[in-house]
Amino acid sequence: MALHLVYSIRGFSACHPRLQQEDVVVLLADGVYCAVNPTAADNTQNADLRVMTDDLEIRGLTTVSGKRIDYPDLVELCTQHTPIISWND
Amino acid sequence: MKKMLVIFSTPPYQNSHTVEMLEAAMVGAVFDFQVSLLFRDQGVWCLQNEQNAVSLGRRTVGKVLQAMPAYDVSAIYACAPSVNAAHLDPSRLKPLPQLLEHSAQAILLAEQHFVLSA
Numbered sequence: 001m002a003l004h005l006v007y008s009i010r011g012f013s014a015c016h017p018r019l020q021q022e023d024v025v026v027l028l029a030d031g032v033y034c035a036v037n038p039t040a041a042d043n044t045q046n047a048d049l050r051v052m053t054d055d056l057e058i059r060g061l062t063t064v065s066g067k068r069i070d071y072p073d074l075v076e077l078c079t080q081h082t083p084i085i086s087w088n089d
Numbered sequence: 090m091k092k093m094l095v096i097f098s099t100p101p102y103q104n105s106h107t108v109e110m111l112e113a114a115m116v117g118a119v120f121d122f123q124v125s126l127l128f129r130d131q132g133v134w135c136l137q138n139e140q141n142a143v144s145l146g147r148r149t150v151g152k153v154l155q156a157m158p159a160y161d162v163s164a165i166y167a168c169a170p171s172v173n174a175a176h177l178d179p180s181r182l183k184p185l186p187q188l189l190e191h192s193a194q195a196i197l198l199a200e201q202h203f204v205l206s207a
Contacts, residue, residue, distance in 0.1 A: 002198055014098065014130060017191035020199055083201040089098055089130065 003081035004047075006031035011087030021046045024077060027066065028052040031087075035064035050077070093122040094197065096206035097132035101150035102142060106207035107135055111153050113205055118160040122203070126157070127194065128186065129168035133175050136167060136182040154184055168194060 004025045006012045012034040015025065025047050027035050032055045049066035052074065056064060069077075078084055095114045101107045117124045128135055140151035157163070167186035172179055179188055189197065198204065 002204075018195045018198060020195045023199075083094075083198065083204045085096075085198060085204040086206055088206070 001081050003077055003084045005084065005086045006034065007086065007088040009033055010089035014089050015085075015087040016044060019044055019047045023047040024050060024081060025066075026050045026052065026069070026074060026077065028055050028074075032056050032059060032061060032064070035066050036061055037065070090121060090123045091202045092125070092200060093117045093203040093205070094125045094127055094201045096127045096129060096204065097135055098130045099207065100131045101135040101137075101140065102145060102147065103131075107132075107150050108148055108153060110205060110207050111150070111157070114157065114162055115160045117203075118162050123164075124160075124162045125164035125166060125197070125201075126154075126162065127166045127168070127189075127197065129171050129194070131171075131175075133167050133171045133177060133182075136184070136186060137177070138181050138183045151183060157184070166194075166197065 002023045004015050004023060006015050006025060006027050007029040008031055011031055025044050032051055035051045050069045051064055051066040053068045053070055095110050097107055097110060099106055114124050135150050140149050142149040165184050165186045166189050169188040169190050
């Protein structure tokens with residue numbers, strides 16, 4: 001299972017057509033804006049959507065799709081998945 | 090053998106990323122990785138034939154790409170929707186890539202041990 005790190009809105013657009021079921025998608029930096037869209041979870045093609053809490057708080061975002069995670073969670077995900085793919089368009 | 094995929098998503102002369110990523114691909118091949126290249130979105134312009142960056146004082150990406158088989162990097166893929174969106178003639182791309190739809194790209198990604206992208 002791949003771990004997709006999405007750093008921007010355009011990165012999410014590039015990532016989601018290339019997802020497979022059971023992949024994990026982490027929204028971080030400006031990528032968290034995608035979590036505001038209630039259909040973001042639908043766009044992940046059954047992949048597991050996670051959102052970085054710190055980046056939500058920085059941007060004043062509260063109501064979002066996906067499960068919130070912190071940096072220790074991210075480190076754990078990185079140790080559990082191969083490959084790790086960054087989307088920073 | 091470990092598999093490594095390098096993804097190009099920016100036009101060849103927008104910044105130095107393209108050449109740097111090609112150099113990373115060569116290094117991977119030298120260390121016995123099975124290296125593949127995927128060109129998507131604006132990155133498909135890297136495959137445009139007859140590039141010449143002499144006037145920019147930079148290396149011509151097209152020529153560097155054509156040297157990749159010498160490093161055992163011969164698996165070159167391009168995103169089919171991106172090629173269509175750019176109105177490129179696939180038969181005139183150089184080196185000639187294998188065109189992949191999004192679903193095939195998802196499978197390619199899942200096969201990799203390492204993915205570099207810029």
